Amino acid sequence: MTEPIVVVGAALLDDCRLLAARRSAPPELAGRWELPGGKVEPGETPQAALVRELREELGVETEPLERVPGEWPLRDPYVLHVWTARLLPGSPAPKPLQDHDGLRWLTPADLWTVEWLTQDAPAVQEIERRLKRAQERGAS
Template identity: 85%
Template structure:
């Protein structure tokens, strides 16, 4: 049996908004939107991978908050796990540095205005409930 490889995705939250990143590669994913992140390297925790990937891809310093329940299959042997995360105080504003050509902060009202990759949709639905609750409490 092939060992699964975890890919971490970040539901990066800031002020009641969720960050979406538009893929620039590979060609079959280009133009679709995702939660940024990447593969967990051997010996690395998923949380450490999340922080590293967001630093590399977006140029930001973040901290994981909690794991979103569930995991979603990608192409074998990869599986997606998602964490909510927040920008650290003093972090730069996210920029599309690697693998993406655009970023967009989405509010509860605009969350479904982008063409999400299918594997990210269940996690986005989970996070949407949190955004709606935060928006209602504002």
């Protein structure tokens, strides 16, 4: 049995909004939405991979915050780990540079207006719970 290869996904948060990225490739995923990220390279920490992937895919500088509990299977031998992250002060706005052709900042009310990749949906549900709690705290 081979050791799973970790793919990190970013729940990039800004003012109670989550960034969704629309895939442009490969053809079987094109047009669906995901949490941006990519593979952890040998010798790289998941947090370092997340920062690198977001710089390459979106042109932004970020800070990983915490891992979202859970692990979601992708095609063998890959598994998805999701981390919350925020843009660093002074970072440019995200742009779709690699593997994406669109970005949207989604509020909790908008989260399910896009067609998420199946493997990202459970993590998005967890992020939705967190965003709603944060909104409730802000309203009280």
